[in-house]
Amino acid sequence: MRIRTTFIGFALAAVVFSLIIRERDDAVVAMSLQANQQDELALALRDPGRHYRLALPEFTVGTPDAPLSAAARTIAEVLWNDINFEREFYMIPRVDAARVPVAAAEALPYQQWAELDADFVLVGAVRRTGTDLTLELRMVSVKAENRGKPYFAMGYTCKEQNPRFCAHSIADDFHKQARNLDGVARTKLAFSSDRDSSRVAGRPSQTEGQGKEIYVADYDGAGQLRLTVNRSLNINPSWATSSLLSYTSYSSGFPDIYLANLATPGRLTRPAAGNDRVQNQLGAWSPDGSKLAYMSNETGDMDIWIVNRDGSGRQNLTSFPKADEGSPTWSPDGSQIAFTSTRATGQTPQLYVMNSAGTAQRRLLDVRVDRPTWSQQKFIAFTVGGGPGHDIGIYDFNSPGGVRVITDGQGSNESPAVAPNGRHIAFFTTRWGKQQIAIIDSDGKNIRQITNSGNNMYPSWQPIAR
């Protein structure tokens, strides 16, 4: 009965959510406007070591009306934030750019942009085409020797009522073309929150028993949406693909991993098939979404198990006796799994790695760590420190052996989740009071707050849709 409630509760939220996911169908159409410059500057533009100064002023709007102007302003602002987020360009602050008159690409006030030391201006012209919105975007050189040369010129057609998604799509396309970078502007974060919590159904008053539900938000914190409504404890969401999300729910009275298809809401599946004796937690999906690694108490202590998405091929990878193994994470190529184990100490979890078949198990670090998460950028991030205050640390395969701590000791910082391009880390922190989801770059810069309501934990970063 409880399972059924979970299903119905989920389905209700999923109907709403599928609308959000369906924005993938609102595909932003991109079209090259002209042959871009092929010169030394064009090559230098893609040099990962060079960071040009880029201005992104308000767009011009043809035959403006209020909704179109509002959409244009939103796209310009969100696009500025998205490009600023990846730090591929030094973005000239919007307040400074606002002092320069808005002009079309043919009539740019180059002198004023030069005074702001801009290398390029990203010039946009918005107009309405039927029910859609079209944006012509050009990146024009300001520097004297190349002044006026366009290095990027694209036309985008998108839905006027969804300007944020329009901007995110443009940002990802711009980063791919201008910097050969996989941007994450269209990705989302899933997390667990008690913001709408009610007392967990059937739980007595002896303990607080506040429930937690699963939520999803854009990577920048916009559009926060509740996904589960089962009034139980729901934690540790984990994306299998860009449309499949699993999480641990206690809705049947014991923890098990539930998998939901967000694009076509329907039946939840339980690949690890737990019961009140075999309890499963902390799921993590292989990069291709085909296999689930997770922590189970089936043998009497915690082990890492794997199972195929359809529930077949379940097996224990860590049968080390009287030790707890937990928090699995897959290497970006799917060949290895990192995890924590207490086997060396009896109590303290340390960082281990093994092949995804369970062979060649070895320890990477002998300090206390938890929740490792493996990045595309050849590092593993984790929670480090024994408490009460934790920090986010990094084990770098390029300089192995030590731990680089990237948070600054403010509050407690836990449960890192790495962006699909490996450059950013979501985690939760108590530095602002309650537990909030934050994002930080892997070098410890640019921390930003994503949630501000209730306690929020266990972030998971959506993969890029393929």
Next chain:
Amino acid sequence: MKKTHVLSVLIMLLALSLAACGGKKPPVPNAPAPAPSAFPGAVTPSTTPARPPDPPPIPPDTSVRATPLLPWEDKPLEEINGPNSPLKPALFLYDSDELDETARKVLTADAEVLKSYKTWVVTVEGHSDERGTAEYNLALGDRRAMAARNFLVSLGVGADRLRTVSYGKEFPFDPAHNESAWSQNRRAHLMLTSK
């Protein structure tokens, strides 16, 4: 002369009564008829004499009965699991799943309660304080729940009456952020799930 006559009459009467006693013994009551056979015509073996029937049992006197006092028998689950629960939590040291002497005493008392209320089914919840990391505490809570459960089983509580679940640090008993709260939160908590 008259006295002699009376004596002779007495002697005669005595002699008559003796003669009556010394006659044939009265016949013994008939043996019970053989039980009706399921096979008409079958012969019941008669080598051993049939056992006489038991007398009807004397009904026990039910006017005085001794039963243990079970004050929680009729209470609702919510109340049994409330702040005055007869089932007390076993507390643990920081980052430990070992049952110390105090915890064993508490669980021994809990086991007695469970032996009195033979139908109670209990979930042993493992909890931690807020200090460890969230994921690690899920495993620690599981170890604590299993330690308490195994101890209860060793005391004779049926394993089929004991479930376990770990809540990590999700459900603190006391939400405050100090040692006093933490010491209450590191616990194996017995929650009645059915009775």
